[in-house]
Amino acid sequence: MELTYQIDQIAVTVQGDEANEFTTGDAVVLAKAYDDLILEQSWGAEGYTIVDAQEAFDFTEVKRDITKILRSIIAELSPTTDVNGFSLERYHHYVDDAMHYAVIGKTRRLYPQDFGFDEQRLVGFLSRLLGTDLGYMNPVFKANQWIIVRINRPHTVGYNPIHKDIYELHDGFGDIPRMANVWIPICGVEGRTGLPIAPCSHLVPEDQVSRTKAGSVMEGQRYSVNCIETWGGDNQLQTMCPNQGEMLVFSSHLIHGLGRNHHDDTTRISLEFRLYEQAEN
Numbered sequence: 001m002e003l004t005y006q007i008d009q010i011a012v013t014v015q016g017d018e019a020n021e022f023t024t025g026d027a028v029v030l031a032k033a034y035d036d037l038i039l040e041q042s043w044g045a046e047g048y049t050i051v052d053a054q055e056a057f058d059f060t061e062v063k064r065d066i067t068k069i070l071r072s073i074i075a076e077l078s079p080t081t082d083v084n085g086f087s088l089e090r091y092h093h094y095v096d097d098a099m100h101y102a103v104i105g106k107t108r109r110l111y112p113q114d115f116g117f118d119e120q121r122l123v124g125f126l127s128r129l130l131g132t133d134l135g136y137m138n139p140v141f142k143a144n145q146w147i148i149v150r151i152n153r154p155h156t157v158g159y160n161p162i163h164k165d166i167y168e169l170h171d172g173f174g175d176i177p178r179m180a181n182v183w184i185p186i187c188g189v190e191g192r193t194g195l196p197i198a199p200c201s202h203l204v205p206e207d208q209v210s211r212t213k214a215g216s217v218m219e220g221q222r223y224s225v226n227c228i229e230t231w232g233g234d235n236q237l238q239t240m241c242p243n244q245g246e247m248l249v250f251s252s253h254l255i256h257g258l259g260r261n262h263h264d265d266t267t268r269i270s271l272e273f274r275l276y277e278q279a280e281n
Ligand SMILES: [Fe+2]
Pocket: 160, 163, 164, 165, 256
């Protein structure tokens, strides 16, 4: 089956799969039922904000760390590849499909200590922004959440279906902690190449959200996340393109995905992670 969305008023159709089973839930707004942290913010009704992140991190430092990480992963996987002129924007010149999948196998689970930048400064900034103590510790898993370096080569699949992050915890563990999604553009994020989100979609009751459980199939690939077809009869998304040195902070209940790379010769790279409210001790 085909899935159609309006992204920035342009119709986008992706191929779903017979394996996707769409259902709706109860007449409840999960963001309200689980006391979403974002609802307490002045921008809580929209569910997202773009903030100047100069106090949170040094963009040059973060980009340098990611360049170093990717260069060494490529050098390790393929010792014969000359990585001297390597840059993030031209990443796709250094990898074929097989190599790319080997690289993202490593970059989808990185931890703060894998980077050199001052991540405590970043966590402190976000804690002040959202008015509570945040950290990487997922209180449901009792383990530290990872950071993803998301790499999208030009004109390739590999972006997530339209989804909500909370469903994995809701469906699998019957709980949704207070948390927030953070998305930081590193390179190739401009024009139509950003992150599409559906503002206000975290307030649509579940009986109006048609969606699968985790493990949806799109364009022949299986994804760990769920897939949402429509919400409140809507299928519209808006692409967010924060500038370098800015970041997008949004509710984990907000609908987002299909971050396609429309560039011809620039790889798109972003940092993605979630922070959780830490229990008071
Ligand atoms: Fe997500």
